[in-house]
Amino acid sequence: MSRIKAVNPLPISVIVLFGLIAGIEILLSIGSISLLAGQEGIGWRGWAFQQFALPAQLLGFMVETSNFSASNLIRLVTYPFIHGSFISAAFACVILLALGKFVGDVFSSAAVLVVFFTSSILAAIIYSGLVWTPFPLYGAFPAVYGLIGAYTYILWVGLAATGGNQIEAFRLILLLAGLQIAFSLFGTSPHWLADFAGFFVGFAVAPIAAPGGMKALLARIKRR
Numbered sequence: 001m002s003r004i005k006a007v008n009p010l011p012i013s014v015i016v017l018f019g020l021i022a023g024i025e026i027l028l029s030i031g032s033i034s035l036l037a038g039q040e041g042i043g044w045r046g047w048a049f050q051q052f053a054l055p056a057q058l059l060g061f062m063v064e065t066s067n068f069s070a071s072n073l074i075r076l077v078t079y080p081f082i083h084g085s086f087i088s089a090a091f092a093c094v095i096l097l098a099l100g101k102f103v104g105d106v107f108s109s110a111a112v113l114v115v116f117f118t119s120s121i122l123a124a125i126i127y128s129g130l131v132w133t134p135f136p137l138y139g140a141f142p143a144v145y146g147l148i149g150a151y152t153y154i155l156w157v158g159l160a161a162t163g164g165n166q167i168e169a170f171r172l173i174l175l176l177a178g179l180q181i182a183f184s185l186f187g188t189s190p191h192w193l194a195d196f197a198g199f200f201v202g203f204a205v206a207p208i209a210a211p212g213g214m215k216a217l218l219a220r221i222k223r224r
Contacts, residue, residue: 124142148202152169
């Protein structure tokens, strides 16, 4: 008698992304409180920001000077792995696991990576073009919001196939938008621009990243 899996395992790509974000944050947190790392560890987070975060004006500088060096371009995909605090990284990991699991049930493991990094790159470019302060971009939320965009697309297609109200698919992002607006009243950073840019990129790239396109996606949704 064959065994029935009650829960599908996490995609390997989500496990790897989680491991990188959590592992880096644990290392930086240890350094911040000078445990095991010694006095030098206190500056690890600052060093990581200097090396891997994305300065808001960097892309404009690259275009003006035609300096598209690897050390500059790599920041487009490294900034999601650097966070300002343990709590921020923990929230990002929770959303990554939840949304990565849902998207990974429908998309391939490689497609999840495509959504994550495409959202990371394009959200950073949009952020750099819109931001009005020299606030650097860091943290996984733009890429994670890309997964929320892919999740929304899956719901949107599923509701269309079953005759449901497709507006329901946007309930999560509308809730997050309300929270972002509420927090903005207390002077939060302009990172919300990159977050929502990541969402729209994820929603737009989902039909391209979905293996087999729209027809195959509908078939997988109907089997769930």
